[in-house]
Amino acid sequence: MLFSRLQGLRAQRLLLFSLLLLTAWEAGSGQLHYSVPEEAKHGTFVGRIAQDLGLELAELVPRLFRVASKDRGDLLEVNLQNGILFVNSRIDREELCGRSAECSIHLEVIVDRPLQVFHVEVKVKDINDNPPVFKGPEQRIFIPENRQLDSRFPLEGAVDADIGANSLLTYTLSPTDYFSLKVETTEELSKSLSLELRKSLDREETPELQLFLTATDGGKPELEGRIRLQITVLDVNDNAPLFDQAVYRAQLVESTAKGTLVTTLNASDADEGVNGEVVFSFGNDISLDVQEKFKVDSISGEIRVVGDLDYEKTKSYEIQVKAVDKGTPPMSNHCKVLVKVLDINDNAPELAITSLSLPIKENAPLSTVIALIKVSDLDSGVNGQVTCSLTPHVPFKLMSTFKNYYSLVLDSALDRETTADYKVVVTARDGGSPSLWATASVSVEVADVNDNAPAFAQPEYTVFVKENNPPGSHIFTVSAMDVDAQENALVSYSLVERRVGERLLSSYVSVHAESGKVFALQPLDHEELELLQFQVSARDAGVPSLGSNVTLQVFVLDENDNAPTLLPHGTVGAGSSVSELVPRSVGSGHVVTKVRAVDTDSGYNAWLSYELQHAVGSRSPFRVGLYTGEISTTRSLDEVDAARQRLIVLVKDHGEPALTTTVTVLVSLVENSQAPKTSSRALVDATGHEASLVTVNVYLIIAICAVSSLLVLTLLLYTALRCSAMSPGGACAPGKPMLVCSSAVGSWSYSQQRRQRCALERVHPRPTSWPSAPAYPKVLNQQKRDNHP
Structure with missing residues (x-):
């Protein structure tokens, strides 16, 4: 016993290892594919997702490696230490996908710095974990004894929640001489089961028969279900209603209004009277969904819509209808009504914006990913084909990365100083007529750089x-x-x-x-x-x-902060007083001497004027030039004029306030005989004046040269600075x-x-x-x- 148990455990491990070796993945269009059997235990290996995506194990945590799923997100998980995708909780394919032929778990793997998104599809493989199930423990069948051979009596089949080979059912009937099992299969409909009468019945001999119908699926190991068939042989009403066709077909758009006629059933009964009156009803195995959507008139056989149809939920309905006469016991027959629902464009696209990478720097390179956008439309065909567009005149564009997945990327250069924020509106529009659309907005903030x-x-x-x-x-x-x-x-x-x-x-x-x-x-x-x-x-x-x-x-502007200064040359020196001899015989306008002064200020502050300070009550025969400083006689000198004249000359600039200086000129009036000799005085004056002129001229030439050089240097410096401040064109x-x-x-x-x-x-x-x-x-x-x- 222990050895056989170890053998079974080893076989299970080999089977699981084989399934893992058969796990296939491929990188096509940016997507990985794995597969995992349903009901796999917690921790079952699915794939080395980090390695397959080309990611280093050390960068999973720093780059915020994460897995998102629009399905149940707790079914699969990634070990961030080794990068392995494993089963986290129980996966039931039937609970996850129902009877859909394809069952996959779609994952989005997102990493940051830089932002990347990968799409992973994990296909859930079906295992044979559901046995065929009949609706009840038994089916009761009433058959009149006078039914002819080869007559058929419909049976309700079993349902297997698995798919593929695991849901392929085969039926067997317990051995009997009276009946054989007939199974009819079409491409559109499920298997139809019926008992075919192979031997005439005699109620007096055999009033009841008990048979067993067994359904076996195609899985390994095989699973089976069984139901008891309780057959009662009737003695009366030996004609059952007969439909004019075995299958009724109808097509309805999903927007069909309530009360719309689907089809009208027609069944006849060869009996007469009450035994020939037929009543229509849905079969006993009709689902609650069909009962909410359709209703059959028991007398007329009209089937009408009583609920809202939705193509996105159910694309077709298979309705079993029963016709029962009013005989005793009643006889019945069955037919099927196949209703196909046609899609209309009644669902607008849906937009989901995820993984925003904001704000974006104004010097970000082109094609920088800003956001991920996922679109979906529940409609099918053209009605479900979605195209996306952006607000015009924005420096962004949409790039399709995978089916119904887009990336919002930078398309042209940004300038925060021109536009600091963009409101980007993404519009998703389907291909229906009329088309439906939806929008989603993203506020993209531009971050400043020092440019x-x-x-x-x-x-x-x-x-x-x-x-x-x-x-x-x-x-x-x-x-x-x-x-x-x-x-x-x-x-x-x-x-x-x-x-x-x-x-x-x-x-x-x-x-x-x-x-x-x-x-x-x-x-x-x-x-x-x-x-x-x-x-x-x-x-x-x-x-x-x-x-x-x-x-x-x-420019430093001049102020009147320097008083006039007397020059130390000429006939008047720089002392406080100067003596001059003037003959009494001179006439009016005779120049006695000249006062010379300078002011180190400039402009108006250096403009000098001269005036005499007269004593009170005195009438001086002299005057001074207002701007020349020349002291001259105003009239001919008289004998009454004092022999010594004291002249005080005030030199004043024009500043605010004005600054002054004074000089005293002592003029002695002498007779002609006492006047100095002209030749001697003239020689002395000429010599002294010439020497003074030479000295002053040298100073003046030096000053003029210095000022001119300073002016030229200032102009050159000014021109150079102006040229350096201009644009690089080279022209000043x-x-x-x-x-x-x-x-x-x-x-x-x-x-x-x-x-x-x-x-x-x-x-x-x-x-x-x-x-x-x-x-x-x-x-x-x-x-x-x-x-x-």
Whole structure:
């Protein structure tokens, strides 16, 4: 006994091993195929799914390897340690697929980073685990004794829940001389069983017969079911109703209204009277579904629709109808009604969007998978053929990856600064007429990358700042915009360090890293530095960081902070007082001497005027030129004029407020005989004046050369900076920088065309008391000639 049990266990293991060896898989159109027998035990090996998909075991967990199924998801499972697909719970093919010829479990295997989806089909193989089953323990058959030989009496067959060879039933009848078993098979209908009378019956001799009908399936091992046939021999009503055809056929669309006539049965009975009256009814083995959908009129034989038909649930109905007469005992006959349900387009497509990979970076490569889309339609044929389309004018497209599976992929480049979010609408439309459609929307957010550098409104700014500004004063604010988002748009500012003369730029100005405010760290001196040109850099916080520069030209405006200074040459020195001898015989307009002074300021602040400070009540015979500084007589000298004249000359600039200096000229009136000799004085004056002129001319030439060199250098530097700020085309086209004049009350702007005028008016504003416009340059030129002989 123990040996036979071990033999059986070994045979079962060999059978299971053989089934596993026959498990076939293939990678076709992105799908794996496996097979597993139903009722397999927990842990039964199905396939090495990780290996077959080309995945490494070490990457299953990091890449979020997971299995999803639209069927029962607990039937199969994957061991993430070894990548083996195994049976997780009991698989009953009959429960899963009913009597469908094909039974498969469809799995979706999804891995991330990058997103991939695989389709796995596990075919469930049928085993012979269901025996044939009859509806009841027995069937009662009433046969009149006068029935002719070869008469047939229908029997109800058995049902096997298995499929294929396991459900192929063969019937055997227990031995008897009176009946033989007839089995009729067609391609469309199930087997029809009947007893054929082979020997005449005699109720008085044999009133009852008890036979057994056995149904055996084609499985290995074979399973069988049995029913008892209880045959009663009748003595009366020896003609059964007869249908005009054995099978009635009808076709109905699934939208057929209730009350629609399916067919009309016609049965006749050769008997007369009550024995010939026929009553129609459904067979005893009719299903509840048929009873809910159809109804037969017992008198007329009309079969009508009483329920809703649905092609997607049931495609055909096989109805057994019985005709029974009213004889005693009643006699009956059977026929079959085959109703085929025709499909109409009554189901819209269904969309399911899964495995979203959002947001997507704006620099994502083309064909990046964004989402997986599954479509389905319960209709069949053309009505179930679904096509998908996208919202027009979006940078995405649909790619068919498998039957009814699509991937939403990137089709063209993205730019978050242009469009930061897309609402993608997927439309699924079937091929019916009229077609039905469904939509699903996906909001695709575009993630920012640092692809835009901060940009200034213009490449160059010109700023005017008054000299002697307080240390730390705000002179300008630079601002750059970055169209990126978050940290990629966070801009910080810094100086582009360089040397200004002997000092670093950072000793003059600084810039606030966050606000972009530019501050003067020390008082600026127009006489020391007229133009301070530098660059400010703006960089974002992206990785890698991007940046750009802007040029600032800071012109230091002059203030009246220097008083006039007397020149130490000429007939009047730089002392507090000067003595001059004037003959009394000179007439009106005689030039006594000339006061010369300069102002280190510029423009209006350096324009000097001269005037005499008269004593109270005195009437001086002298005057001083307003702009020339020449002291001359206003009239002929009289004897009454004092011999010593004290003239105080006030030299004043035109600044606000004006600064002044004074010089005292002592004029002694002498007689002609006391006047110095002309030749001697002239020689001394000529010698001294000539020496003074030589010295002044040398200084003047040096100053002019220095100023000219500085001007040329400034122009060359300005041109080079302008060219470097232009586009890479190589041409230095004139730009349109903004001119910003900074003052105590605020800032204002002028166009590039008015820059020269703005600078001139700020340096040399025209007062109301000045001469007319043509006379102003003449006065300045005259003053330069007077002050610099």
